[in-house]
Amino acid sequence: MPRRVCARSRRRRVAGGFGATLDAVRVRAGRFFVAAALGASGFGCASVPLPSPAVVAEAKAAATYSGSLRVSLSGPQFRGRTRVLIGFRRPDAVRIEIPGPTGPRLVAVTKDGALTAVFPGDRAIFQGRATAAELESLLGVGLLPEELIDLLVGVPSPRLRSYEARWSPTLPRQITAVLPDGTRLRARVDEAETGLELQAEAFAAPRHEDFRAVDAAEARRLWGGR
Helix, strand or coil: CCCCCCCCCCCCCCCCCCCCHHHHHHHHHCCCCCCCCCCCCCEECCCCCCHHHHHHHHHCCCCCEEEEEEEEEECCCCCCEEEEEEEECCCEEEEEEEECCHHHHHHHEECCCCCEEEHHCCEEEEECCCHHHHHHHHCCCCHHHHHHHHHHHCCCCCCCEEEEEECCCCEEEEEEEEECCCEEEEEEEEEECCCCCCHHHHHCCCCCCEEEEEEEHHHHHHHHHC
C-alpha cells in the first residue's frame, strides 16, 4: 500500500526545552512522542500543500527533539489514548514519559540497545532490550528507537503499512500511521522543537533503588490498565 503524506502549515512558537532531568522535562516543557512524517517517495494530498524540500531536509537532519503529544492507539496490544512526552538524541537515545495526576506514571528510556521503564508510583522497573518486539510488548508501538526518531521528524519506516502526516511550518503536527502489526496510531503534536542541547542525563532512567522487577505483561498493566 502506498504511503500517503499530507502537510498543513500552522504557526506556533514553542518555548522551553527537553531538560537534562525528569524535573526539567516536567517543569520546562512537558513534551512527548511517537510520530511520523514524509517519505522519500511521498504521495501528496491535493487539498493540502506539502512542506518544502528545505523544511523536510532540516527536519530529517535534526539531532535532538522535544515534544508534547496526545496519542491514541488501537490494536491487538493496546486500545486507548494518553498524553505523552518525548525527547530524543540520535542515534538511538529516546525518553518517553506518560504523566499522571501527581507525577509520571511511566518513564521509559532507550540507549545503546537497552530499554528501561520505571514506574515511580508503583516502585516497579522493567528492563529489556530496545527491540521493536520489546517496545511493542511494553508500549504497543512495534518500532525500533531509530524508526521512532525518524518518524518524529518526517522519515517513516518502510515497515509501516500506511502513513499520513500534516505539517506545521517546521515539523509534523498531526500523524496517522498503521504499524507493522496493524495497530493504528494517531498523534497530535501540541508542542515540539529540535536542535536542543540534550545531555546524556536526560536519557538516564529515574532513580529506582529497591524497586521490584516486573515483566512486560505486568509493566503494560501498570501504565495501560491491561
